[in-house]
Amino acid sequence: MSADPLLRHEDSEEATPRQRFLLEDTGFDEVPPKYRRFYRKWKGPGDTLAPNEVVCPVCKVVIRSTRELRPGDRVYCMPCMSRLVVVRAEDGGFEARVAY
Amino acid sequence: MERAIRDEAVDVHALEPEAFLEEVHSFEFWFHSVQGYLAGQTFGHRPDVQGAPLAPHERERLVTVLCNYCVGETAALEGASGLVSIAPNRLTKVFLATQVADEGRHLEVLLHRLGELGVPSPETEIERRASRSLLHFKRRLLELVQSRDWEAAIFAQNVILEAMEFTVFQSHARTADLVTREVLQGIVKDERRHIGFGENELGRRLQASPHIRARIGEVKKELDHWVLESFEETLREIGVPNEERPELGRNYLEVVARLGFA
Numbered sequence: 001m002s003a004d005p006l007l008r009h010e011d012s013e014e015a016t017p018r019q020r021f022l023l024e025d026t027g028f029d030e031v032p033p034k035y036r037r038f039y040r041k042w043k044g045p046g047d048t049l050a051p052n053e054v055v056c057p058v059c060k061v062v063i064r065s066t067r068e069l070r071p072g073d074r075v076y077c078m079p080c081m082s083r084l085v086v087v088r089a090e091d092g093g094f095e096a097r098v099a100y
Numbered sequence: 101m102e103r104a105i106r107d108e109a110v111d112v113h114a115l116e117p118e119a120f121l122e123e124v125h126s127f128e129f130w131f132h133s134v135q136g137y138l139a140g141q142t143f144g145h146r147p148d149v150q151g152a153p154l155a156p157h158e159r160e161r162l163v164t165v166l167c168n169y170c171v172g173e174t175a176a177l178e179g180a181s182g183l184v185s186i187a188p189n190r191l192t193k194v195f196l197a198t199q200v201a202d203e204g205r206h207l208e209v210l211l212h213r214l215g216e217l218g219v220p221s222p223e224t225e226i227e228r229r230a231s232r233s234l235l236h237f238k239r240r241l242l243e244l245v246q247s248r249d250w251e252a253a254i255f256a257q258n259v260i261l262e263a264m265e266f267t268v269f270q271s272h273a274r275t276a277d278l279v280t281r282e283v284l285q286g287i288v289k290d291e292r293r294h295i296g297f298g299e300n301e302l303g304r305r306l307q308a309s310p311h312i313r314a315r316i317g318e319v320k321k322e323l324d325h326w327v328l329e330s331f332e333e334t335l336r337e338i339g340v341p342n343e344e345r346p347e348l349g350r351n352y353l354e355v356v357a358r359l360g361f362a
Contacts, residue, residue, distance in 0.1 A: 030289045032132030038112045057354070058299055059266075059292040065113055075113045079133075079289075080296025081124040083117055098358055100303030 019068040021052045028061075031078045038064050039079060054096045058082045069094055125191040130198035130293075137289050144209035145282035152277055154217075162280065163219055165272070165337045167229040168330075170210050170222070172265055175238035176294075177203035179257040182245035186253075195297055202290040209283050216279065233329040237261070240323060251305050251312050252319045258298020259359070260320075260327050263352045266291040268331065271348055272338045299355055306359060313360065320361055327352075 023037035031039060040062045042055055049055065051068040059080035069075070073086040075096060084096035115123070123129055140146065154162065180199040187193040214222040241261065244253040266288060273284040306313055328349070335345050356362060 029136035030133055030292065031136070032129060033136070034110065035112050036136075057358070058296050061292070066111060073113075076115065076120050077296070078112060078124055078129075079292045080299075081121075081293060082296050082300055083120065098299070098303065100300060100307050 018070070019051060021050070021064070021066055021068075023064055023066055030061075035078055039077075040064060049093070054084070054086055054094050056080060056082060056084065057096060058098060063096065074099070121191060124293075125195040125297075127194055127198060130201075133293075134202075134290070137286060141282075141286065143212040143283075144205075144286045145279050149278050149282060151216075151279040154277065159217060161337050161339075162277075163214060163217055163225065164229045165334060166210055166214050166217075166280075167222075167226040168231050168234055168334060168337075169265075169269075170207060170214075170226050171230045171234050171238060172261060173203055173206040173210060175234075175241055176257060176261060176265075177207055178238075179241050179245050179253065179261075182242070183250070183253055183257070186245070186248045186250050188250060192301065195293075199294055199297070202294070206287050206290070209286070213280060213283055231330050231333050233326045233333065237323060237326040237330060240326070244319070251302060251316060254298055254302055254305075255316050255319055256323055258294055259302060259355060260323055260352070262291055262294040262298055263355050264327055264331050266295050267348050267351045268334050268338075271335070271340055271344075275339065295355070299359065303359055317361060320356065 025037050026040040028036050028039045028041060040053075042060050042062050047062070049062065050064075052065045053062050054069055054075060055061070056063055056077040056079075059077060059082075061077060061079050063075050063077055063084070065073070065075060069086050071086055071088050071094070075084050075086060076082070077084060077096075083099045085099045086094050087097050089095040112120075138144075177200065180196050180203055184193050184196045184200070187196055211222045214225065219225050237256075237260075241253065241256045244256055269284045269288050269291065273281045273288065276284060302316070306316070331349065331352075332345070335348065340348065353362070
């Protein structure tokens with residue numbers, strides 16, 4: 001059985017335990033209440049992303065996870081219904097790519 | 101069928117892809133989403149919000165812009181409702197039913213806003229002020245729907261038209277009077293679902309059937325001109341400076357690039 005490529009992680013990074021995050025409601029109101037804590041508004045170029053956050057390239061909402069994100073992680077953007085995979089960006093940070 | 105998601109503490113990112121798609125295409129998801137930002141509003145804005153009086157030339161430009169938004173929303177309403185019958189499966193049919201409701205609401209709140217601005221007969225005014233390029237785009241979109249060309253129609257409506265509206269409405273909301281701003285911000289929240297549906301549905305189709313790429317490329321080539329012309333006209337009317345327009349057009353270019361049409 002082959003592993004889901006979206007769930008495969010870089011070995012060296014996976015050896016380090018991930019930070020965990022307690023997500024709180026940020027007032028994002030575009031998804032049903034039980035999912036709201038997983039999203040927040042992107043505040044523009046000055047906005048700093050936490051290690052558990054990535055911007056959706058389709059609709060520019062910030063996607064949040066309960067754990068530190070790493071390349072290969074799968075995340076979902078519910079506001080625009082997109083499945084995404086976290087990749088390392090050219091600047092060394094993380095970005096999300098759409099996985100159709 | 102028992103719904104896959106019940107737990108209030110569910111980790112959305114741990115969902116299986118099928119469960120995620122089932123959830124976000126559902127009427128249940130749509131209902132609880134729009135309730136979050138439309139509850140308590142009247143015709144798309146808080147009832148106690150008042151717009152500052154507009155100077156005659158500002159009002160004139162706003163009326164023209166809103167009339168053309170109505171043309172776009174009518175195209176999307178007629179397009180989405182026609183697409184329900186050719187949608188390939190239950191999830192896409194149900195999602196499009198929610199989009200029809202969204203588009204109907206958009207048209208209604210924009211017509212109401214025209215009424216608030218003192219336009220006595222909005223429908224007549226729309227006919228008088230409608231952009232030629234936008235009308236042409238609408239006609240071609242509806243032809244694609246009538247020809248039952250699912251991929252081309254989804255591309256025209258949920259990728260091209262929705263991407264343009266998403267960008268223009270966001271930009272306009274930043275400078276609009278308070279009432280118009282709230283109306284547009286509510287519409288933008290709906291548009292996120294529509295653009296995402298279009299890009300993801302088409303992306304999946306292109307992956308499964310690469311041979312359709314050439315046909316979609318032809319549709320893009322044909323419609324790009326009309327869309328960009330209409331985009332330019334609207335940005336000019338809402339007063340976006342020339343130097344900011346390429347930046348706004350980038351959103352559309354990014355979408356088509358992700359789909360492999362750069």
